[in-house]
Amino acid sequence: MRLNLFPLLVIAVVLFVVLNLSAGLIWVERRLLALWQDRYGPNRVGPFGLGQILADSIKLFTKEDWIPPFADKPVFILAPAIVVATSLISFAVVPFAPGFVIADLNIGILFLLAMSSLGVYSVVLAGWSSNNKYSLLGGIRAAAQMMSYEVFMGLSLLGSVILAGSFRLTDIVEAQRGLWFVVPQFLGFILFLIAGVAETRRLPFDLAEAESELIAGFHSEYSGMKFGMFFVGEYIGVILVSAAISLLFFGGWLGPVLPPALWFAVKTMFFICLFILLRAALPRPRFDQLMSWGWKVMLPLALVNLLVTGAVVLARR
Amino acid sequence: MLSLVRSLWEVFRHTFARRVTVQYPEQKAYLSPRYRGRIVLTRDPDGGERCVACNLCAVACPVACISLQATEDEHGRRYPEFFRINFSRCIFCGYCEEACPTYAIQLTPDCEMGEYKRQNLVYEKTDLMIDGPGKYPDYNFWRVAGVAIGGKDKGQAENELPPVDTHSLMP
Amino acid sequence: MTVATIFIDNAPREVNPKQNLLHVCLSLGYDLPYFCWHPALGSVGACRQCAVKQFRNEQDATGKIVMACMTPAAEGTRISIADPEVVAFRAGVIQGLMQNHPHDCPVCDEGGECHLQDMTVMTGHRQRVYSFGKRTFRNQYLGPLVNHEMNRCIQCQRCVRFYREYAGGHDLNAFHLRDSIFYGRHEDGVLESEFSGNLVEICPTGVFTDATLKHHYSRKWDLQMAPSICVHCGLGCNITAGERYGTLRRVVNRYNHEVNGYFLCDRGRFGYEFVESSLRIRHPLVDGKPATRSEALERFGAVLRKGAVIGVGSPRASLESNFALRALAGPDHFFAGVPDEESRLISAMVRILRDGPARSPSLDEVEHSDAVFVLGEDLTNVAPIMALRLRQSVRQAPMRLAAGLHIPEWLDHAVRETVQDAKGPLFIASPYATKLDDIATATYHASPDDLARLGFAIAHAIDATAPEVIALSPELETMAAKIAAALRGAQHPLVVAGASCRNRGVIEAAGQIAWALCKVGSPASLSFTMPECNSFGLALMEAPPLSEALRTVRSEPVSTLIVLENDLFRRAPANEVTSLLRGVQHLIVLDHLGNPTTDAAELVLPAGTFAESDGTLVNNEGRAQRFFQVLNPSTDVQESWRWLHEVSVAAGSKSMERWEDLDDLTATIAKEIAAFGALPKVAPPRSAVGKIAREPSRYSGRTAMLANISVHEPRPPQDPDSSLAFSMESGPGPVPSSLIPFFWAPGWNSVQAVNKFQSEIGGALRGGDPGVRLIEPSRESVWQYFSAIPPAFKSRSGEWLLIPVFHIFGSEELSRHAQGISQLLPRPYLALNPAEASLVGAKAGGRIKILIEDSQFELEIMLRADLPRGVAGLPAGLPPFDGIQLPLFCKLASVGTEFSARGVL
Known part of the structure; x- marks a missing residue:
């Protein structure tokens, strides 16, 4: 049997890129926020302050690894690992360029959704195992939020699936050769973007960790690299959602002149920046507002979008 | 919804705005002479120690970081035997300066007093004393006070009449 | 007491009609400024500061300005304190009084506890408008105890009224005229009155200040204070002692209506300096060499295990310390450390x-x-x-x-x-x-x-x-x-x-x-x-006198003698003491000042003075009064009873194990000795009262005073024995009168804040005056007249009856070592009637030889016509005669002659 080394290479490349990118995003986010707030951000360590990434990682790794005596120890340790693991696994189905994919599943989108929704366990377990009322509240909030937004997240991208006629991500990208789905599926894109932000618990939907009311919520009790894992998990999530947006609505690697992988990277990066801009600009809603938005506005809109898309597709057939 | 988009745009526009950060160690900020920084003890225009150890700065201090002991020279001029400020506690509120009746204690526009060891933040009189009168070049408490000190007898202060001769009954 | 109703700003108030308006207003808690009035001195209406407006009746809207201190609080009197006209009047008066007041407050010792400052603030006067010259005075030297700074005077006349009329002094008076009245002596010199120190408190401003405090000055707000009892005589005057930077800074009067009222004598006020004397023992001494606490305790324990112990108590140690020694040595082996006759x-x-x-x-x-x-x-x-x-x-x-x-x-x-x-x-x-x-x-x-x-x-x-x-x-x-x-x-x-x-x-x-x-x-x-601060208390313990100790040492095998805060060489002739000390193998002394007894000791433990300990003293009235620790010594000094307790617990004694703190100890004493049954009531137990701050709320320098040693602030010392805290921590609720650490009220920073603590001005403190009487006369008439009437004194030829002549400074053991007082000690002398002096050929100012028992001295002669014939006087308690137990007969000879067997005649 001939050993096929290619998937292993792809895995290695993907891991390298994603992990480094997520670490680098700490720096990117701080610099961008500073830019939009008329500051400099970290600019002292190394050229452009890039050394900050290294400094931060050294700091996180060398900090005291403290497990509170009142915490449920195994769960407390497990929780941060889950978020990183599930987010990383999701990248298995992401096609970076034609043929450059770890597993080109025919149910790629479903896998993506399944994996990313597993991430909520991490938050819930972290909140629960910390044995701290603020953490627990954060965990519960995360679970409720995830439940509400997962529903129309799936529905919002079904429009693209209908247009492409496949759950396979490669097929969806290929189907956008003529026209990016963002044009016919603009509502779907907006809905997916909002759901994506909520899914990654990024501002303005970071109610699970809301500093002002829950003093960092589910990760109040975390420190050192365990805290760092939540951080990294969050950034991987951001990359994943950005990648998904560019795949589903902006034609993935498609684009003139430049190599496909670069197009994909540019598009993904754009949405990452958009995530950061959202954080820089928007205030956090109340939790009840978040929930009623999800159920009373987003879900009906997603259903309407699905209905209309379905009707149009049927009518044109 | 539109307002959200507008605020996104407003924030995005700041990409091209000037940055307001002052790059501190290279660029110095301007500190006014009335800035409340490192505390000093000044001397009167004659070069004498201004502090008369009245304890008012110590009692005004909200964090009680000033302690001193009064003593007197052989001519009755009062001064602090020791004068200590624990800058690790100081909040630079300037109450001590407000309370000082002799303009001895003054806050200066110097805020660069970082130390690696907290113990080094305990300043004694030798660390606090400067050679000049600081912000108030003319005032000398002893020229106004009614007590006699070396070089200034009773009746020689400002606005004082010569001492009463109690053995005379002249009106 | 009859009660009158008067109307103050239209509010009906019930007052004592025998008093004046100022008195009743202050008693009711009104803030009415005053200077010349003093509860103990009465009213003279000199300063015009306590003006109020009096109305004839309800309809009278005009009213007239009267001096509250000069107007009786008669039934139906209507007055206003807040009337704008009278407020302006008072502001005008203080403006006049302040006209010549120098710009001195920062360097004035009175600053921060100045009645004049308080009244000026109370009246609202803040800006000087008088622009002409200020009158000045030269100061006088008034001795080592009182300092004079005449410029500050506001001519309230209180000093002279107190000094001459109240205390009977002659050498302080008012001189000169109109706005330049001078209060002082006719020339520089030490004030003669024994009560001159009260000028410090009676003067509303800084003319008379404590000259001993000047050497180690501290503001009142910076002093850590505690209620204490004067240890310099048997009257038990209440004092407030103040500490700063670990040293005792001063003593002021603590008002107790029943005992000392508003005044202290100079010995009580200035004697405190002995606490910081150079003779002070601050560390244990083993065989004369400084030792650590554990070494000392180890030695003490080793000595205790060797054999029988006898204890000698002291009339200048607290009841608790005496009792602890009594418990350690056993009641049969505890002796009062006083001479037999005394x-x-x-x-x-x-x-x-x-x-x-x-x-x-x-x-x-x-x-x-x-x-x-x-x-x-x-x-x-x-x-x-x-x-x-x-x-x-x-x-x-x-x-x-x-x-x-x-x-x-x-x-x-x-x-x-x-x-x-x-x-x-x-x-x-x-x-x-x-x-x-x-x-x-x-x-x-x-x-x-x-x-x-x-x-x-x-x-x-x-x-x-x-x-x-x-x-x-x-x-x-x-x-x-x-x-x-x-x-x-x-x-x-x-x-x-x-x-x-x-x-x-x-x-x-x-x-x-x-x-x-x-x-x-x-x-x-x-x-x-x-004779001493706890003589009464020690007598109530009914311990046998010192000679019994000598008898016990001779008759029983005694290996150790423990002497408690007592210099035996003052209590008995040197040869007797020496034979007592020779009779035991080990001598352990607990004391605070070095003396011949500590010099002879194998082990000396540093005992706390009144300033470093808690305890109870019984005064001459039979009133038990508690004194509390003022300063927490950084050295090994602690209460004698605590030393004794520690060593007895270390030696495995069961009887003293249960005393965790002072309250346990007083309860034990009350149980064991019937005379002290009321002892626990002298002050409320620690559990009954919340924390009471020893430090005023303006105490400064907390975070800097020890920063030179370490910038990391230590936890404030804890007091296991009383509710008083070595910090500014204070619980809610009123402070019991026996635990008042200092008198202060908002707007009243001077000692006159005591106004706010009295049930009526000049009356008892609120909650009753501190102290519990331990002795009451018998109700049964079992007594009988004494019939042993001594025969008339017959002077002997060639021999003189030597009697003690007392001196406020010098006769008392401890105050002698105070720095200020030590400058006022008399030189040893022999007082003789001039007629007697001529018999031995002595002249005033000359010297004479004196033979007391077997020792000869040469002394200055002081002629005193008031001494009876056949009697000679020797200053009491003054070295080198402090061991001689007077009265006894002595022989005299002029210098240069020898004593014959039958005297000089």
Whole structure:
């Protein structure tokens, strides 16, 4: 049997890129926020302050690894690992360029959704195992939020699936050769973007960790690299959602002149920046507002979008 | 919804705005002479120690970081035997300066007093004393006070009449 | 007490109609400024500061401005304190008073506790508008205790009124005229009055300040203070002691209506400096070398295990320390550290007070006595505050004259004009002239035996059933009859005596007089002075005297002698002490100052003075009073009872194990010795009161005072023994009167803040005056007159009866070492009647040789015409004679001659 080394290479490349990118995003986010707030951000360590990434990682790794005596120890340790693991696994189905994919599943989108929704366990377990009322509240909030937004997240991208006629991500990208789905599926894109932000618990939907009311919520009790894992998990999530947006609505690697992988990277990066801009600009809603938005506005809109898309597709057939 | 988009745009526009950060160690900020920084003890225009150890700065201090002991020279001029400020506690509120009746204690526009060891933040009189009168070049408490000190007898202060001769009954 | 209703700013208030408006307004808690008035001195209306507006009736809207201190609080009086016109009037007055006040506050010792500052702020005066020159004065040197800074004077006249009229001094007066009145002496010199220190408190501003404080100055707000008891005589005056940076800084009066009122004597006020004396023992000494605490305890334990122990207590140690030693050595092996004769005398005094019908009065009652007989005491030098009280008592009888003219007692000037020089009956019979003689109706100076005979004769004259004195001279007979008549005619007669003469007859005679008075139905009181601060308390323990210790050492195998806060060489002749010390293998001494006894000790433990310990002292009235720790020593110093407790627990003794703190100890004492049953009530137990701050709320420098040692601030020291905290921590609720650490109220920073703590101005503290009387006269009439009347004193040829002459500075052991007082000690001398002096050929200022028992001394001669014939005086308690137990007969010889076997004659 001939050993096929290619998937292993792809895995290695993907891991390298994603992990480094997520670490680098700490720096990117701080610099961008500073830019939009008329500051400099970290600019002292190394050229452009890039050394900050290294400094931060050294700091996180060398900090005291403290497990509170009142915490449920195994769960407390497990929780941060889950978020990183599930987010990383999701990248298995992401096609970076034609043929450059770890597993080109025919149910790629479903896998993506399944994996990313597993991430909520991490938050819930972290909140629960910390044995701290603020953490627990954060965990519960995360679970409720995830439940509400997962529903129309799936529905919002079904429009693209209908247009492409496949759950396979490669097929969806290929189907956008003529026209990016963002044009016919603009509502779907907006809905997916909002759901994506909520899914990654990024501002303005970071109610699970809301500093002002829950003093960092589910990760109040975390420190050192365990805290760092939540951080990294969050950034991987951001990359994943950005990648998904560019795949589903902006034609993935498609684009003139430049190599496909670069197009994909540019598009993904754009949405990452958009995530950061959202954080820089928007205030956090109340939790009840978040929930009623999800159920009373987003879900009906997603259903309407699905209905209309379905009707149009049927009518044109 | 539109307002959200507008605020996104407003924030995005700041990409091209000037940055307001002052790059501190290279660029110095301007500190006014009335800035409340490192505390000093000044001397009167004659070069004498201004502090008369009245304890008012110590009692005004909200964090009680000033302690001193009064003593007197052989001519009755009062001064602090020791004068200590624990800058690790100081909040630079300037109450001590407000309370000082002799303009001895003054806050200066110097805020660069970082130390690696907290113990080094305990300043004694030798660390606090400067050679000049600081912000108030003319005032000398002893020229106004009614007590006699070396070089200034009773009746020689400002606005004082010569001492009463109690053995005379002249009106 | 009748009650009058007056209207203050239209609010009806119930007040004491016998008082003036200022008094009642302050009693009701109003802030009304004043300067010349003082509760103890009365009103003269000099300063015009306490102006209020008085209205004729409800309809009167105009009113007139009156001085509150000069207006009686009559029924229906309507006044306004807040009326704008009167407010402006008061502001105008203080502006005038402040016209010449120098720009001194920052360098003035009074600053921060200045009545003038308080009143100026209260009146709202803040801007000086007078632009002409200020009058100035030159200061005077008034001695090492009081400092003079005359520029600050506002001419309220209080100093002179106190010094001359209240305390009977002569050398302070007002000089010059109009706005340049000068208060001082006619020339520089030490103030002669024993009460000069009160000028510091009586002066509303910084003219008179504490000169000892100046050497280690600290503001009142910076002092860590605690209630304490003066240890320099037997009266137990209440004091507030203040600490800063680990050293004792000063002592001020702590008002106790029943005991010292508003005043202290100079010994009590300035004696505190002994605490910081260079003789102070601060670390244990083992074999004369400094040792650590654990080494000392180890040695103590090792010595204890070797064999029998005897303990010698002390009349200057607290009850608790004495009891701890009694518990350690066992009641059979505990001895009072006082000379035999003194011990017998004090026991006699206690017995007379306990078994007889005459009650020991508080000092306040002493002041209100209207006929007094002082027998054998030099009160000004032995119990100074009692002398000050007696000075007021002679005003009691003449003041009835003023009362008859409807002049209220507080209207000081009018009362004095009415009374003129009239004085109530005060008779003084003493071995030599005393400072009180100037107010005495009659005096009698004779040898102690003759004094006793006069006393017995008076008793006989009061009650014929009392034994008669035979062979009494007709003059004395007349005098006795006169004194007896005066005492019988009085409403509150008082007899004062004490142990100063070292004569049992004197004490019994005093008791006899009081008993005779009681028998004829007069409410007589009987006050004995006590030689030391806890003489009474030690006597109540009924421990055998020092000679019994020597007997025990000779008869039983005793290996260790523990001496508690006592210099044995002051208690007995050196040879006796030496033989006692030779009789034991180990000598352990607990004391605070180095002395010959500590020099001889194998182990010296540093005992806490009154400033470093908690304990109880019993004063001459029989009043137990608690003193509290002021400073937490950084050295090994601690209470003697704590040392003894620690070592006994370490040695495995069960009896003392249970004492965790002072409250346990006092409870144990109360249980074991019936006389001290009330001991736990002297001050509330720690559990009953929340924390009380020893530091005022403005205490400064907390985070800097120790920063030179380490920038990491230590936890404040904890006090296991009392509710008082070594911090600014204070719980809610009122402070019990026995635990008031200092007098302060918002707007009242000076000592006069005491106004806010009294139930009525000049009356008891709210919650009752501190202290519990341990002794009351017997209700049963089992007593019998003394019949042992001594024969008349016959002077011997060639021998003189040497009696102690007391000095306020010098006769007392501890205050002698205070830096200020040490400059005022008399030089050793021999006092002789000039007639006697000529017999031995001595002249004033010359020197003389004296043979006491086996030792010879050469001394300066002081001629005193008041000394009786055949008697010579030697300053009491002054080295090198402090071990000699007077009275005894001595021989004299002029310098250059030798003593013959039969004296010089």
